[in-house]
Amino acid sequence: xxxxxxxxxxxxxxxxxxxxxxxxxxxxxxxxxxxxxxxxxxxxxxxxxxxxxxxxxxxxxxxxxxxxxxxxxxxxxxxxxxxxxxxxxxxxxxxxxxxxxxxxxxxxxxxxxxxxxxxxxxxxxxxxxxxxxxxxxxxxxxxxxxxxxxxxxxxxxxxxxxxxxxxxxxxxxxxxxxxxxxxxxxxxxxxxxxxxxxxxxxxxxxxxxxxxxxxxxxxxxxxxxxxxxxxxxxxxxxxxxxxxxxxxxxxxxxxxxxxxxxxxxxxxxxxxxxxxxxxxxxxxxxxxxxxxxxxxxxxxxxxx
Numbered sequence: 001x002x003x004x005x006x007x008x009x010x011x012x013x014x015x016x017x018x019x020x021x022x023x024x025x026x027x028x029x030x031x032x033x034x035x036x037x038x039x040x041x042x043x044x045x046x047x048x049x050x051x052x053x054x055x056x057x058x059x060x061x062x063x064x065x066x067x068x069x070x071x072x073x074x075x076x077x078x079x080x081x082x083x084x085x086x087x088x089x090x091x092x093x094x095x096x097x098x099x100x101x102x103x104x105x106x107x108x109x110x111x112x113x114x115x116x117x118x119x120x121x122x123x124x125x126x127x128x129x130x131x132x133x134x135x136x137x138x139x140x141x142x143x144x145x146x147x148x149x150x151x152x153x154x155x156x157x158x159x160x161x162x163x164x165x166x167x168x169x170x171x172x173x174x175x176x177x178x179x180x181x182x183x184x185x186x187x188x189x190x191x192x193x194x195x196x197x198x199x200x201x202x203x204x205x206x207x208x209x210x211x212x213x214x215x216x217x218x219x220x221x222x223x224x225x226x227x228x229x230x231x232x233x234x235x236x237x238x239x240x241x242x243x244x245x246x247x248x249x250x251x252x253x254x255x256x257x258x259x260x261x262x263x264x265x266x267x268x269x270x271x272x273x274x275x276x277x278x279x280x281x282x283x284x285x286x287x288x289x290x291x292x293x294x295x296x297x298x299x300x301x302x303x304x
Contacts, residue, residue, distance in 0.1 A: 009301045014070050016296040025050025027294035029286030030090035030271040041069040044093040058088030063126040075127045082131035090152040097157040107151040110136050114149035143192025146170040154209045165207035173204040199253045203231040208272045216243040222270045235270040264290040
């Protein structure tokens with residue numbers, strides 16, 4: 001896949017979900033998508049308000065369902081008070097490779113501590129996710145030295161085990177990699193560091209998703225440069241490639257592949273989840289709007 005050839009297909013999109021208020025700092029975003037055998041799309045996302053302190057504005061993880069992947073209806077909402085948690089970051093929704101049940105991972109400051117990755121009990125129907133079953137599954141300094149918290153996980157089944165690509169937080173945000181036989185107990189791959197800060201992503205380098213390519217996998221990553229306006233939130237997207245899920249080659253080392261084309265102070269294009277649908281590759285992403293609000297958009301790319 002030629003990264004530059006992708007760009008012409010990002011001019012058109014469907015709006016999947018808007019923020020609950022069309023006011024600055026209100027966002028609908030961080031989508032994670034799982035598709036059932038019958039073709040039904042299940043989507044988990046983070047709803048964010050603009051009033052609380054930064055880092056604690058995610059007030060709800062929302063679960064939605066769609067027959068066509070474009071028109072979604074809400075089936076369940078998990079408010080932060082139900083865990084309880086000060087605020088949510090990105091959720092991850094994935095099907096169990098053996099049972100077909102849905103797994104839901106959450107992240108945020110567990111019991112007022114650092115960000116960690118949490119999980120609910122598996123369910124057949126996302127409407128049945130029970131916040132009372134939430135418990136931590138990845139905490140503390142389990143990865144690279146200097147990492148003391150984890151957030152914004154992406155979880156998938158690949159090469160015979162579950163893989164979690166997650167932001168490791170410390171002095172900077174870096175892409176960390178863990179594996180698990182069951183989606184419950186996680187171990188770092190090597191020293192835990194999958195992909196480091198460099199070039200245009202020298203401020204943050206964060207995972208978005210992993211896309212199977214037949215031969216190898218495409219790591220969709222995101223990041224920002226230290227000189228950008230508000231680099232903790234002004235996030236763009238790039239691509240890397242791996243044959244073994246250990247060594248990654250940056251395909252966009254000098255400049256990001258994707259930014260929001262919407263005029264405004266932010267060019268955020270992040271938290272994307274890409275999945276094959278028929279003869280297309282669909283990418284759900286959180287994208288900036290002109291007034292510092294974000295929405296979830298769907299981009300449909302032909303597979304050639």
